[in-house]
Amino acid sequence: MRLLLSLAATAAIVLPSTGSAEALTAPARILSAGSGAASAASPADCTGAGVSDFDGDGLEDSAVGDPLANPGGLTGAGAVHVLFGRGESGEAVTVPETKAGDGFGWSVRLAKVDGDGCADLLVGAPYADVAGRADAGAVYVVYGGPGGRTARLVAPEPEADAHFGWSLTFGGTMVAVGAPHENAEGTADSGAVYLFGTPALGTGRRISQETEGVTGNGEVGDMFGWSLAIGRLGGTSQEPDLAVGVPYENDDGAGRQVGAGKLDSGSIAVIYDVREPKDEYGSRKWDLREVAESEEGDRFGYAMAYAEQGDVGYLAVSAPLGDGGPVKDSGLVQLFQASGTQVITPIATFHQGQEGAPGEGYGFSLAFTGEGGQGEVRLAVGVPFDGPGGQGGVRLLTIGEQGAGRLVTQSTAGDHFGWSVGFSGNRLVVGAPDRGGAGAVVLLGRNDTEGIPLSPGTGKIPALEGAASADFGTAVG
Numbered sequence: 001m002r003l004l005l006s007l008a009a010t011a012a013i014v015l016p017s018t019g020s021a022e023a024l025t026a027p028a029r030i031l032s033a034g035s036g037a038a039s040a041a042s043p044a045d046c047t048g049a050g051v052s053d054f055d056g057d058g059l060e061d062s063a064v065g066d067p068l069a070n071p072g073g074l075t076g077a078g079a080v081h082v083l084f085g086r087g088e089s090g091e092a093v094t095v096p097e098t099k100a101g102d103g104f105g106w107s108v109r110l111a112k113v114d115g116d117g118c119a120d121l122l123v124g125a126p127y128a129d130v131a132g133r134a135d136a137g138a139v140y141v142v143y144g145g146p147g148g149r150t151a152r153l154v155a156p157e158p159e160a161d162a163h164f165g166w167s168l169t170f171g172g173t174m175v176a177v178g179a180p181h182e183n184a185e186g187t188a189d190s191g192a193v194y195l196f197g198t199p200a201l202g203t204g205r206r207i208s209q210e211t212e213g214v215t216g217n218g219e220v221g222d223m224f225g226w227s228l229a230i231g232r233l234g235g236t237s238q239e240p241d242l243a244v245g246v247p248y249e250n251d252d253g254a255g256r257q258v259g260a261g262k263l264d265s266g267s268i269a270v271i272y273d274v275r276e277p278k279d280e281y282g283s284r285k286w287d288l289r290e291v292a293e294s295e296e297g298d299r300f301g302y303a304m305a306y307a308e309q310g311d312v313g314y315l316a317v318s319a320p321l322g323d324g325g326p327v328k329d330s331g332l333v334q335l336f337q338a339s340g341t342q343v344i345t346p347i348a349t350f351h352q353g354q355e356g357a358p359g360e361g362y363g364f365s366l367a368f369t370g371e372g373g374q375g376e377v378r379l380a381v382g383v384p385f386d387g388p389g390g391q392g393g394v395r396l397l398t399i400g401e402q403g404a405g406r407l408v409t410q411s412t413a414g415d416h417f418g419w420s421v422g423f424s425g426n427r428l429v430v431g432a433p434d435r436g437g438a439g440a441v442v443l444l445g446r447n448d449t450e451g452i453p454l455s456p457g458t459g460k461i462p463a464l465e466g467a468a469s470a471d472f473g474t475a476v477g
Contacts, residue, residue: 046117046145052110052424054144056118059085060425063121064441065105065475066456071098071467078104079464080123081472086427087443087454090461093121095140095150103127104140109477111170114199118144122175122477124165130158137164139177141201155179155194156204164194171230171306172240173198174275178225184208184218191224193244195274205277207242213281214271216249223248224269231306232313233336234343235272235282242271243315245301251287251294265289266300268317270344284344288319291334291346298322300334307368309377313338314399316379318363324351331362333381335399350381350397352404361385361418362395365431369423380428381405382418389413394421394430410442410451411435417442422476431473439472 067078107124121142130136136158167178180191194204209218227245251265288300300319324330338344365382397405411417420431433439444451457463
């Protein structure tokens with residue numbers, strides 16, 4: 001990435017209204033492969049569409065963010081590509097409202113928001129200006145299926161430099177958006193999360209570490225909301241719970257301190273039953289020392305992923321600078337489990353063992369998939385600084401099996417393969433945003449030994465019209 005910094009410095013990356021969901025006056029600008037002009041999407045009937053099927057053709061699709069692209073000559077305005085099926089075709093998506101430096105595509109997710117059957121596209125633009133407040137941030141909803149509607153989500157009280165949209169997730173009937181740089185309750189960069197109920201979305205409901213019942217307290221630089229997950233994590237049966245990553249929190253004991261304890265050790269908070277507002281929530285907090293050895297700078301909570309298998313929910317949480325086994329600063333992933341009858345409990349710690357090396361970033365990105373009838377849940381762990389020159393790799397693990405898992409790499413020095421990971425059905429999608437001049441993703445099927453590399457302007461994946469991609473693959477979802 002042109003703005004690639006060391007993992008230790010990623011908190012400081014800088015790019016050169018109302019709180020309800022806003023219907024935009026113009027639809028998303030969608031450029032279909034081979035069309036040569038902007039057009040409205042023409043998807044099939046959404047009946048029977050899959051979980052991530054954006055166009056309604058019955059095949060699972062993938063979304064790829066390119067937040068430093070320059071559509072219309074607007075440097076860093078950003079763009080997103082939707083890749084259909086195994087990348088046989090795709091569409092480039094921008095919205096007319098974006099401006100230079102917005103970072104549209106910093107975070108992406110395909111999810112069924114409006115209930116018409118087709119998946120919808122959620123896109124974070126955390127450097128967008130809102131109501132005159134620089135870099136307050138926004139999230140755009142580009143609806144799949146007929147119509148091409150677009151909406152924008154912003155914080156009820158937008159704050160400069162809050163970076164609303166830095167992270168986002170979807171679960172059940174909830175969209176969660178992180179604003180980790182928000183000065184919550186006046187505390188610099190302590191962070192906040194906003195919840196929107198679907199399908200109406202409406203006004204975002206805010207949760208911070210100062211919300212009644214949320215364990216802990218906001219301190220300078222915590223970055224509450226850096227990563228997010230929604231699932232069944234030990235609250236009331238069938239009600240959604242929210243997991244929040246706080247990777248820059250200091251492990252400093254009870255009470256409010258600044259610059260004390262183990263700096264940036266990190267933590268997570270699990271907040272129960274978040275579907276409806278409450279006067280006081282139930283919650284549980286984990287510092288890394290409660291489940292593994294911890295030191296300064298581990299960044300526990302940097303990335304998270306959630307999956308279900310039957311009645312069991314799994315939450316994976318990374319500390320990409322934690323001490324993975326015998327190798328200092330090589331990274332680790334902690335797995336938690338919960339069910340309708342079991343509170344959330346740590347059950348396993350994954351790392352690369354002797355194969356790890358300091359600074360490889362094991363756990364920089366995470367993604368889960370369930371394999372349906374095969375009864376397997378697989379976890380992809382991005383290791384984007386692995387190997388010579390930071391070529392990167394991905395570890396594939398099957399929950400319940402021991403060992404470091406299978407290393408997947410299809411890259412050369414400097415690609416940072418594994419910067420982002422996701423699943424589309426049973427296909428693994430891996431971002432390599434520093435491959436070539438534009439970035440790339442690789443799609444690998446369940447039994448593939450070689451993946452399909454894709455980038456804008458290759459095959460049937462359209463290039464941005466009159467513009468250039470810059471970091472395609474920064475985010476996938």
